[in-house]
Amino acid sequence: MFAFILYPERDKSLLRRHPWVFSKAVASIVDLDKPSTDQETVELKLCKPAPKKDIAAGALCQIRDHQGKFLCYAHYSPHSQIMLRAISFKLGERIDYDFFKQRLAAASAKRIPLQQAGNDGVRLVAAEGDYLPGLIVDRYDKVISLAITSWGMEANYEHLIVALHELYPECYLYERSDGKARSKEHLPQRVGLIDFMQPSAQDNLQDEQGKALPNSRQVKSVPRLHAPQIAADAAVDGEQISLTEAIPDTIYVKESNLVSIPIDVMQGHKTGGYLDQRQSRLHTYHLCCEFKELHGSGPRVLNCFSYTGGFGLFALKGGASSVYNVDVSGHALGAAKAGVAFNHLDPGRCKFIKKDVFAFLREEVKKGTKFDVVILDPPKFAESKSTLATACRGYQDINRLGLQLVASGGHLLTFSCSGLMTEELFQKIVADAALDAQVEAQIVGTLRQDRDHPVALPCPESFYLKGLDILVN
Numbered sequence: 001m002f003a004f005i006l007y008p009e010r011d012k013s014l015l016r017r018h019p020w021v022f023s024k025a026v027a028s029i030v031d032l033d034k035p036s037t038d039q040e041t042v043e044l045k046l047c048k049p050a051p052k053k054d055i056a057a058g059a060l061c062q063i064r065d066h067q068g069k070f071l072c073y074a075h076y077s078p079h080s081q082i083m084l085r086a087i088s089f090k091l092g093e094r095i096d097y098d099f100f101k102q103r104l105a106a107a108s109a110k111r112i113p114l115q116q117a118g119n120d121g122v123r124l125v126a127a128e129g130d131y132l133p134g135l136i137v138d139r140y141d142k143v144i145s146l147a148i149t150s151w152g153m154e155a156n157y158e159h160l161i162v163a164l165h166e167l168y169p170e171c172y173l174y175e176r177s178d179g180k181a182r183s184k185e186h187l188p189q190r191v192g193l194i195d196f197m198q199p200s201a202q203d204n205l206q207d208e209q210g211k212a213l214p215n216s217r218q219v220k221s222v223p224r225l226h227a228p229q230i231a232a233d234a235a236v237d238g239e240q241i242s243l244t245e246a247i248p249d250t251i252y253v254k255e256s257n258l259v260s261i262p263i264d265v266m267q268g269h270k271t272g273g274y275l276d277q278r279q280s281r282l283h284t285y286h287l288c289c290e291f292k293e294l295h296g297s298g299p300r301v302l303n304c305f306s307y308t309g310g311f312g313l314f315a316l317k318g319g320a321s322s323v324y325n326v327d328v329s330g331h332a333l334g335a336a337k338a339g340v341a342f343n344h345l346d347p348g349r350c351k352f353i354k355k356d357v358f359a360f361l362r363e364e365v366k367k368g369t370k371f372d373v374v375i376l377d378p379p380k381f382a383e384s385k386s387t388l389a390t391a392c393r394g395y396q397d398i399n400r401l402g403l404q405l406v407a408s409g410g411h412l413l414t415f416s417c418s419g420l421m422t423e424e425l426f427q428k429i430v431a432d433a434a435l436d437a438q439v440e441a442q443i444v445g446t447l448r449q450d451r452d453h454p455v456a457l458p459c460p461e462s463f464y465l466k467g468l469d470i471l472v473n
Helices: 097-109 112-116 151-155 157-167 180-184 275-295 310-317 330-342 357-367 385-404 423-437
Strands: 002-006 020-022 026-031 060-064 070-076 082-088 121-126 135-140 143-148 172-177 189-193 221-223 240-242 251-255 259-263 300-304 322-327 350-354 371-376 406-416 441-448 466-472
Touching: 002 070, 060 082, 070 151, 097 121, 097 157, 121 251, 121 275, 143 157, 151 157, 157 172, 251 275, 259 310, 259 330, 275 310, 275 371, 275 406, 275 441, 275 466, 300 310, 300 357, 310 322, 310 330, 322 330, 322 357, 330 350, 357 385, 371 385, 385 406, 385 423, 406 441, 423 441, 423 466
Parallel strands: 002 060, 143 172, 300 322, 300 371, 322 350, 371 406
Antiparallel strands: 002 026, 020 082, 060 070, 070 082, 121 135, 135 143, 172 189, 221 240, 251 259, 406 466, 441 466
16 A cells, blocks of 8 residues: 655644645655554655555555654545545544445434425535545435545445445436536546446546547436335336436425425536525525514515525515526526426516626616615635635625615625635625625624535535625614
């Protein structure tokens, strides 16, 4: 086994159990002989140096300090700035199928209370938050949608798929490994229905334009699953179900026992939806209920970057008198409109506006339009540290416009999903936006990613979604 030796003083984050090691922290690489791999400390001068080219992407390695002391096991990523991602801090632990199944099962057990509370859509695995760096697993009713973004998880693809099928034998598996993070790892895109009986990391590979790669099997059907199903081998022999039967165009998942959110696993954002905003959507519902009880009529709600209209559905359920859903995607707005009908809500109280949100806000400010609740849930503005300054200007601009549209006594619900944006910085930006908008405002609530998106204490980067409930006086 190969061991990556760190420079002096570069082991502090690992000693605090942070899972990332950057390339600049690595002093050398050695090839440990078998007896040495189980030793707490090895004599580095007796170890043979090893070139990086001999190490396979995704290989399980050891990380040791400059004196040869064991720190952790980690997976190697040759093309990422994060060269190594820790997977276990226990010397001698076997990183095999049973290891991954146990981690998956432990994460799943923590989601049971959410499911029992009337949520058919839950995040089962939240990467570093559940000690599986580079793995996202979401469940939408009877479909599991997953994304792999690191070489470590890629190297253990078959283990992960077999374990997921054993843990959720009633669910079809679909993969959405097509995000930017995968490109940074120099991994090809992989999108499609997963053959849970014969999983292969070579299936469903695509280029960046979504075209199937040569010699990569594109899975079009899998064995039909019959529910209720209690065993992983309970698929009916010989009976197949097609992709379009297994994965509906739209999956409606019950949320908070109130409304059903439309999810598009195959064409939607990320794995199909945004489960992290569940708590904030419920907050919107209660806000609208309180407004209606206080004023006798429901609030006027503006839902910006509405996607498939989740916030809008909860606002309507809470009694909003009108909801404007604004998004640049006509496809997403179509799903939002269908969601209103599916939930038997009043379509006469809704508008679906296909437009750039910044342009829409500027036009409405010029008109003097006012809303009682304005929701700003933009995509990630800061992709890297180099773009953070530009992102700050974007957040300040959009919050200034949003605040100018809030009626006196109304609320702005504003969010940032940029992990590089700290809570303190985000609050400062919104405060500056209020000065620019010439409004007096107070923070009356803070919002964040829901409980199925846990934050590992040693890895604060797993806390990314922060929000503020701003009361405009």
